[in-house]
Amino acid sequence: MEARFRLTHPGFTLEVDLKLPEKGVTALFGPSGSGKTTLLRCFAGLSRASGGRLVVAGQVWQDETQGLFLPTHRRPLGLVFQEASLFPHLSVRKNLEYGMKRAGNRGGEGFQACIDLLGIHPLLERGPGHLSGGERQRVAIARALLTRPRLLLMDEPLAALDLKRKGEILPYLERLHDELDIPVLYVSHAPDEVARLADHLVLMDDGKVVASGPLQETLSRADLPPTFADDPGVVLEARLVGQEADGLSRLAIPGGELLVSRVEAPPGKILRCRIHARDVSLALTPPLQSSILNILPARVAAVAATDTPGHVLVQLELAAGLRLLARITERSRAALGIGPGLAVIAQVKSVALLA
């Protein structure tokens, strides 16, 4: 699947050139306003990119150099929107039939398999008004699939659902993932959905593709912009107490001090700074020789799992009740025997000043 789009709105330009696998789920991931949905609309033909070319399964859907643009209703695709988009004047069954009839699937090929896959058999005779949010999205997915699309586009299909509904529908999406043999383009800004569903990851920011590749490989890249790292951290207030001769500034925090790059501010000024979990490492004894300047005694408050396998998040309590987060590997945690109540030494690699 090849896609090349260039589209300009006031204050926003989408410019992408992608080659995507013909099978599996590709997640379009990025902050809001990054152009994920616009890109999806270009795939659907709902937005027309002036410099556009789209080839799906060997068929050219759009090639502006030849003036070729298939309108949406001529593109064999399925589309699932963020919010429930079932036709309210039709029953569930009629909703499903709406697309089937028009896509030439009058025989209802795959009908039974599809409603089994999505577990919507008991809903068929109901009106969309009598379904839960999760049920509506399952019906919308079934309706899209029954048109026998060559490409399935999903625009944050879970974003409008609460946590419980999400949990209810995710297993169905995983089943889809296992059973569908067409490419799925899945827009999301929820890392957990991407982690669970995607095979391939396209990271977008400001209308451009920042990274594109297989999921694990793309996530483990060290050069991703910070918007994409799933990185918790803490914000704390520090007082500027002095300037060092070697170009550093000394900050006081309750129960300790931090050394940071030179801050031009009058002494006594309160500064807010952020310490990312990934910038904090742990040791059991104070390092004798280390390049790390900020070393703070702490006590482990809690240990939590993260979205990334093999990593844990450790909550630390400093002397004066201040808290820090440290992200370490499960292996390190096991090797050091880290658990609640243990006294440790937190080594802070860097401190980001916020204002």
Add this chain to the structure above:
Amino acid sequence: MDASNLAAVWLTLKLASVVTLLLLLLGTPIAWWLARTRSWWKGPVGAVVALPLVLPPTVLGFYLLILMGPHGPVGQLTQSLGLGILPFTFPGLVIASVCYSMPFVVQPIQNAFEAMGERPMEVAASLRASPRDAFFSVALPLARPGFVSAAILGFAHTVGEFGVVLMIGGNIPGKTQVVSVQLYDHVEAMEYVEAHGLAGGMVAFSFLVLLALYGRRRLGGWSP
């Protein structure tokens, strides 16, 4: 009720039915265009459609009388087509009423289309429905409450219309003598008994129409 009152009632119902039907046919594309266009013309066209809301009916009627008269542009056209002139005829009354009741039909439909948004049409397109197909299979059914309101308001407004008919009708029994004018005649002629009969009928009719409208609104929503 005497024969002339009955004739007026019958004529009024006929006029309102024809006008409502024409307005639904004519108003729907206008409402659709107004609801979806981003053209510069949206403002001016919307304003022209809404104009009868502001203009006193007799003023509108007076201009229609001039426009459709033998020296007016519309009158010249109808005469060159061998149709004569439109004032004092039932078709003339229909055309005048269509102009006058236009906003009452266009606006509810336009609101319904606007409330629907773009999404249902996009969904329909993703399910292989052509724009035309989607308009009939999705947009029209979804805007149904708007159409019902439009039809009721258009009908009721035409029944109650007075000034325009007064100006171009000529009060011809069976052709242009509608209930509102007949009622006015009775009051002017101090035939208060007949006037009360007709007025009572109109009040009852209007009440039932509005009851139907608001009762339906209260129920609201879709219940397939």
Add this chain to the structure above:
Amino acid sequence: MNVPFCKFVALAALLMSATLARAETVQVAVAANFTKPMEAIAAEFEKDTGHKAQLSFGATGKFYAQIANGAPFDVFLAADDSTPMKMEEELLTVPGSRFTYAIGTLVLWSAREGYVDDKGEVLKKGEFKHLAIANPKTAPYGLAAIQALTRLGLLSALQPRFVQGENITQTYQFVATGNAELGFVALSQVFKEGKLSGGSAWLVPASLHDPIRQDAVLLAKARNNAAAKALMDYLKGEKAARVIESYGYGR
């Protein structure tokens, strides 16, 4: 005290009371057809007497309903004589105040030059589609037109071509805009400064219809309104008569 002195005192007192009588306001309801002449008359009346006349124009039937329901008018100039008569019977007026202030002249008029001949033969030829008349039930000119057509023996032949104006103003509009080729209107509508202001007309002989009397009444609530009484007298006077005739009404 001698007699001449007494006379002088009486005269002085009379003069004093005349000047001291504060200028009052009279509220007048005027039939729409009499708008133009009444504006001219009221202007002179205000100049000559110092009273103020506040004019409202409208349909006679509407004024009747309003006055019967307490509208604050002092003088009513109707477009007919039957409404004031009815009001008199209903004790809405000051008894004996009713008089005919103008007599309307019916005219068959067309906006086209030379269309109406001076004998009204155009009616017999019948080469027209629409003949405009005022609603005979509500407008005296309409009733007069029906009477004239009846006496000419043309009523049933021409009735299908009638287009009715709700009042004489609307009837005039039908003809003036050319939508009706001709119609029966008031001479006052097409008569300016002693001649026809446009088109062609036949003055319908007074023998063909009952006189179109327009009566005025002093309304019951104005019993003690000096300005109202003054206006009633003024309307009967020479000055008013000249204005009324110049607008094509008789006396």
